[in-house]
Amino acid sequence: MNSYAQKRGFLATLWDYLTTVDHKKIAILYLVAGGFFFVLGGIEALLIRVQLAVPNNDFMSADMFNQVMTMHGTTMIFLAAMPLLFALMNAVLPLQIGARDVAFPFINALGFWLFLFGGIFLNLSWFLGGAPDAGWTSYASLSLASEGKRIDFYTLGLQISGFGTLMAGINFIVTIINMRTTGMTYMRMPMFTWTTFVACSLILFAFPPLTISIFFLIFDRLFGAQFFNVDMGGNTIIWEHLFWIFGHPEVYILVLPAFGIFSEVISTFSRKRLFGYASMVFATVLIGFLGFMVWAHHMFTTGLGPIANAIFAVATMAIAVPTGIKIFNWLLTMWGGSIKLTTPMLYAVAFIPSFVIGGVTGIMNAASVADYQYHDTYFVVGHFHYVILGGVVFAVLAGLHFYWPKMFGTMLNETLGKITFWLFLIGFHLTFFVQHFLGLMGMPRRTFTFLEGQGLETGNYISSIGSVLMAVASVILVINIIITSVKNKKVGNDPWGDGRTLEWSISSPPPYYNFKQLPLVRSIDAYWHEKMEGRKEMPPAEPLGDIHMPNPSFIPFMISFGLFIAAFGAMYRPDYSWGLPVLIGGLVITFGSMLVRSLKDDLGTYIKKEELDDDKGVKA
Amino acid sequence: MQIQEKMTFETWPAVPEKETLEGRNKFLGFWLFLGGETVLFATLFATYLALKDKVPGPDHPLAQDLYSMPLVFVMTMLLLTSSLTSVYAIYHMKNFNFKKMRFWFIITVLLGLGFLGCEIYEFNHYVHDYNHTFSSSAFGSAFYTLVGFHGAHVIFGLCWITALVVRNWRRGLSLYNAPKFYVASLYWHFIDVVWVFIFSVVYLMGMVG
Ligand SMILES: [Cu+2]
Numbered sequence: 001m002n003s004y005a006q007k008r009g010f011l012a013t014l015w016d017y018l019t020t021v022d023h024k025k026i027a028i029l030y031l032v033a034g035g036f037f038f039v040l041g042g043i044e045a046l047l048i049r050v051q052l053a054v055p056n057n058d059f060m061s062a063d064m065f066n067q068v069m070t071m072h073g074t075t076m077i078f079l080a081a082m083p084l085l086f087a088l089m090n091a092v093l094p095l096q097i098g099a100r101d102v103a104f105p106f107i108n109a110l111g112f113w114l115f116l117f118g119g120i121f122l123n124l125s126w127f128l129g130g131a132p133d134a135g136w137t138s139y140a141s142l143s144l145a146s147e148g149k150r151i152d153f154y155t156l157g158l159q160i161s162g163f164g165t166l167m168a169g170i171n172f173i174v175t176i177i178n179m180r181t182t183g184m185t186y187m188r189m190p191m192f193t194w195t196t197f198v199a200c201s202l203i204l205f206a207f208p209p210l211t212i213s214i215f216f217l218i219f220d221r222l223f224g225a226q227f228f229n230v231d232m233g234g235n236t237i238i239w240e241h242l243f244w245i246f247g248h249p250e251v252y253i254l255v256l257p258a259f260g261i262f263s264e265v266i267s268t269f270s271r272k273r274l275f276g277y278a279s280m281v282f283a284t285v286l287i288g289f290l291g292f293m294v295w296a297h298h299m300f301t302t303g304l305g306p307i308a309n310a311i312f313a314v315a316t317m318a319i320a321v322p323t324g325i326k327i328f329n330w331l332l333t334m335w336g337g338s339i340k341l342t343t344p345m346l347y348a349v350a351f352i353p354s355f356v357i358g359g360v361t362g363i364m365n366a367a368s369v370a371d372y373q374y375h376d377t378y379f380v381v382g383h384f385h386y387v388i389l390g391g392v393v394f395a396v397l398a399g400l401h402f403y404w405p406k407m408f409g410t411m412l413n414e415t416l417g418k419i420t421f422w423l424f425l426i427g428f429h430l431t432f433f434v435q436h437f438l439g440l441m442g443m444p445r446r447t448f449t450f451l452e453g454q455g456l457e458t459g460n461y462i463s464s465i466g467s468v469l470m471a472v473a474s475v476i477l478v479i480n481i482i483i484t485s486v487k488n489k490k491v492g493n494d495p496w497g498d499g500r501t502l503e504w505s506i507s508s509p510p511p512y513y514n515f516k517q518l519p520l521v522r523s524i525d526a527y528w529h530e531k532m533e534g535r536k537e538m539p540p541a542e543p544l545g546d547i548h549m550p551n552p553s554f555i556p557f558m559i560s561f562g563l564f565i566a567a568f569g570a571m572y573r574p575d576y577s578w579g580l581p582v583l584i585g586g587l588v589i590t591f592g593s594m595l596v597r598s599l600k601d602d603l604g605t606y607i608k609k610e611e612l613d614d615d616k617g618v619k620a
Numbered sequence: 621m622q623i624q625e626k627m628t629f630e631t632w633p634a635v636p637e638k639e640t641l642e643g644r645n646k647f648l649g650f651w652l653f654l655g656g657e658t659v660l661f662a663t664l665f666a667t668y669l670a671l672k673d674k675v676p677g678p679d680h681p682l683a684q685d686l687y688s689m690p691l692v693f694v695m696t697m698l699l700l701t702s703s704l705t706s707v708y709a710i711y712h713m714k715n716f717n718f719k720k721m722r723f724w725f726i727i728t729v730l731l732g733l734g735f736l737g738c739e740i741y742e743f744n745h746y747v748h749d750y751n752h753t754f755s756s757s758a759f760g761s762a763f764y765t766l767v768g769f770h771g772a773h774v775i776f777g778l779c780w781i782t783a784l785v786v787r788n789w790r791r792g793l794s795l796y797n798a799p800k801f802y803v804a805s806l807y808w809h810f811i812d813v814v815w816v817f818i819f820s821v822v823y824l825m826g827m828v829g
Contacts, residue, residue, distance in 0.1 A: 103645040166656060174649040178641070204652055208660035215765070216667070225754055225761035227667070233674030233758035238667055245663075598780070599787045601796065 019552035021105035022512055026112050027090035027407060031400075033116050034083030039474070040123070041075035044068045046471055049431070053464035055452040065448035066133035067150070071123075073136030074154065077250070078161055079119040081392050085257045086111075086168055088399045089196050091407045093172065095503035096190045098181025098521060098541075100514045103174035105550040106597070111168035113560035118161025121567055125153035135446060137247070140228035140239035143217060149571055155218045156567035160560070162207055162214070169203030172196055181502075182541035183521035187281070190501045190525075191267075191274060194281055195260030198288040199253045205292070206249035213242035222570055240302060244295035252291040255387065256284060258395030259326060262348045265398050266330050268498050269345040270337025273525060276329040283322035283329075290319045300368045301375045309368040316366035323359060327352060342496070343417035347398035350425050351390060358386030361436060376446075379439025385432045397424070397477075405495040409508045410488060416480040420473045427469025434459040500528040505538045513547045516612050547607040555593050562589030627794060632716040637802035639795050646799045654810050661814050664766040665821055671762035672826070680757050681750045683826035692823045695738045696815065702731035703812040706781075706805045713801055718792045721801070725785050728808065732778045739771050763822070770818055773811050780804050 017025060047068050051060045060068065094102055102108050125131040132154035134142040143151040176189070176197045189197075216239070219225035226232035228239055267274040274280060296304060296312040330352060339345070361383040365371050374380055397420075404412045438459045443450060450456045494504040502519055503510075505527045519538035523529035530538055566586025573579030625631075633639045638647055673682045709724035743764070746752040754764045781804050788797050 104649060107649075170649050170652050170656070173652055174645050178645050178648060204656045205659050208656050209663045212660055212663040212667070216761075219754075219761065219765065223754070225765070226756075226758045227671070227761050229758065232676045232756075233671065234761075235670060235674070235758065238670055242663060242667075595783060598783060598800070603796065 016552070018557055019554045021109045021550050021552055021556075023090045023094050023102050023105065023108060024407070024509060024512070026108055027087045029112050029116075030083045030087035030090060031407070033112075033119065034080055034087055037075050037079035037119055038084065041072050041080050042471065042474060044072035044075065046467055048072060049464040049467040051448065052450070052460050054461070055450050055457055057449055060448065062448040063130075063133065066135075066446075067131035069446055070132045070135050070138075070154075071126075074122065074132065074158070075119075076388075077136060077254075078158060079115070079122070081254050081388065081396070082165060083115055084396045084400075085199075085254065085392070086115075088192075088261065088396070088403060089172060089257065092403055092503050093193055093196055094175060094179070095406070095506065095510060095514060096193050096501050097176060097179060097184050098502050098515060098519045098526075099175065099179035100518070100547065101179070101550065102171055103178055104171045106553055106556060106602075107167050108171050109553070110556035110559060111164040111166075111171065113556045114164025114167065114563070115161045116164075117560040117564040118157045118159070118164065121160060121564055122153055122157030125150060125157075128153075137243055138217070138239075139243075140217065140220075140236040144220060144228055144236075151217070152221060152571045155214050155221070156571060159211065159214050159218070160563050160567060162211055163563075164560070165203055166207045166211075169200040169207070172200040173204065176200075181515075181518045181521060184526075185521075187278065188521055188524045188526070190260075191263035191277070191280055191284075192257065192260035195256040195258075195263075195284050198284050199256040202249045202253045202256075202288055202291060206246045206253065209242045210246035213239055213246070216242075218570070222574060237302060240299055241295070244298045245292075247298065248295045249288075249291045251384075251387065252287055254392045256287065258392045259284070261395040261399040261402070262330065262351055263333075264501070265344045265348045265402055266333050267525075268402075268496060268500055269340045269342055269348075270334045271340070271498050272333055272337040273528075274329070275332040275335075276325070277524065279325055280329050283325040286322040287319060290315065290322070294319065297366055297368070297371075300371045313366050313368040317363055320359060320363055327356060340498070342401075343412070343414055343421055344398040344402040346418065346421045347394045347401075350421070351394045351398075354386060354390030354394065354425075354428070357433075358383060358390050361386065374439060376444055377439035378435045378443045378445055381445050382432045382435035382439060385435070389428055389432070397421075402496075403503075404484075405491050405508045406503055407509060408485070409490050410484050411491050411495055412484050413480050416476055416483070420477045420480065423469050423473035423476065427466045427471075427473060430466025430469060431463050432466070434462050438463075494527075500525040502526055502538065505530075513549060513607060513612075516547075517544055518542050544609055544612065546609055547612070548604055549607060550604045551602055553597075553602070555597050558593040559590050559597075562586045562591075562593060565589060625795065627716065629716045632793070633795075634714070636714065636716075636793070636795060636798040638799075640799070643795065643799035646803055650803045650806055654806065657810065661766075661769070661817070664762075664769055665817065668762040668766045668822065671758045674759050674762075675757040680759075681746075681752050682759070683822075686746055686750060686752060687823050687826050689823075689827065691738060691742060692819060695735050695742075696819050698731050698735040698738070699812050699815050702728045702735070703809055705731065706808045710802060710805050713793060713798060716793055718788075721793070722785055722789070725781055725801075729778055729781055729785075732774055732781075732808075736771065736774055736778070739767070739774075743768075767818060767822065770811065770814055773807075773814070777804070777808050777811055781808065 017029060020026060020029075047060065048065070051057050051065055090102075090108070094100070122132075129148050130150045132138065132146075132150045134146050134151055134154070138151065138154055143154075176193060180189070216225065216227040220227050220229065226234045228234045228236045230236065263274055263280065294312055294316045296308060297316045300309050300312075330348075334349075341349070361379070365374055365380065365383060401412050401417050404410065438456055439445075441455055441459075443456050450460070491508055493499075493507055495508060496504075499505070502521070505519065506515060517540035519526065520541035522539070527538060563586060566583050569579050569581070569583025569586055571579070573583055636643075638644050675682065705724045706728045709721045709728060712718075712720035712724065752760050752763075754760055784797070784800055784804055791797070
């Protein structure tokens, strides 16, 4: 373990990350990969806005636009938003519950590599005959009609990364249930832990329908099945149902952790306990539960009939109640608090009105009768960007600034952070607010251009300008990150000075075993409680002893790599004779690696007490 | 209790699969995984019911024309019995009797292989005697996907149990491998429960019409 102190070569570091099972390093991997895909999806968004900046634009062909628009949505949801949230979860969740590690370090790593290989596979489509072009929802009637391999990149890529998400979800649920330290009862868990818990339960139950529906599409397109072929008795509505049974909970999978981050940020920088903690927990669970009952609100115009539409409309509106509870709790947390407007807090404050706008237009969409007007127009585009950007992306940015010191031991520059914030906020509202009105004026969603003289020019032009502001904001964020990393000015345990939860009681970044002695939790906001009692450190829950750590492993990489190879085989099997052997070869790599994992004993290693004492000397 | 410790009948705990933290994590994680698997199969069942008897023309066989009770009954009995024998195996695992556990797991695998043989015969029969294939109709796709997914689970379960038994053939029981055996047997029970639903929803309901 002394090698940690030594200077390492590039290859050694690379190998370290390829085989790591440490949740803090996996967090960095998720952050880098998710950040990369976020930039990619952002560039695609800019291309969309360039094309739509002026009427009758020929910047892109309609075919190209379909690819860019599809990849923007797919990338942002599956490859940017979720991994970035997983980055924050990995970085802080085990620390928040006072754990040395996640429940399944190996599976945690596997989840990351599956996601990455799936994402790479999906994006290789750009170089191998064109990207998916049937929208991120990939409705079967469109996707079966799409020529070439485009949709196969979508199905196989998402299938691989979807397995990864499922692994990550199970890992976090077990971590939260089994790995909490002494005194960390359920009702003392930080809100971010709670929301992650519920979001991961949603992953567990929402991803299997997606897995199956994607299998149907793979089978239909590549293996001659007839699920969606109406001539052979198939039914394309099945795809719509299954996709949205996944798709709606997906919104909460994204937004619940975002709520959790904001709860932490607001409570920290109001220097007050979160108002209505118990009702927050209740609301989170209720949102998670109701999230499964509303999928057909995406299908009001499909023709399910007035009774089904009415039921799903009412159920959808019901979700406004727990969400409203949360909004008021955040407001009342700030009420009377001693507020510090740091960068994360700015995002949190701006999130509340932005998200409320998204919620209100959501209720408008939920009114099934009115939805016939809004459906597939820019009104919907405006609505869900207010929810996803105003909720999730704001939260990721807030969380990034907030937890940066805990992840890297340095503080991002506050001035640059605030400039990023204001540019992003203004750009965001400029881009999407007008889109509601464009939609009401009849501009259809996913259209590649529009005509002059229909009143759509000004709105689209404003929208495109706004997107540029967000791009500039992102560039400043990157500059901020570079400057901070170059300066490399290390900070202490609790750099914000107002940390409330366990992660702030240990060094930044934490040692690889997190806690030398597991902390004893005696209250909600455990670290704040000890500080109020005049202590500087958490009381220990155990005597100093040897610490058990898992071994690094290259097998997660190999399992994922095997599926990546198999996906190419499956895709080219109908056209080339080498397809089948490659498919089988890839599966052999995957299952062979799993077999090795099962048969090779992996007992982990122990860090001796004495080494821990050494560490303390170094850290102090 | 340490995971590497050499165990004896006296020191063997009452719930060996949950004695270590790794074991408890595995136990809970696997139950959650089975929860996800349940949704997976629920989705397949829903699709099967939606596409049952949805065929392109009147000359394509329907569920009523295909299924035969004797064969499905034999398959059900084989799988139910294998579930029972895996219970015996776990019973002996809890009593630190490795040899008997090994014996009952081998019986479980043999019964599972018998089931698999019947299933292969069944699919072959439908394809060659009825032209009911994966591609012949939406009904065919839904049928083979649902039952085939279950069959793939059986294959995976057989390979898993076999691998565990072979790997630990001479090593006996420890707190390290006890959770592995336990979880594999849970998986086997899950496969059995899914089959009970396939038996009722696909075959019984299919024969009634
Ligand atoms: Cu929805």
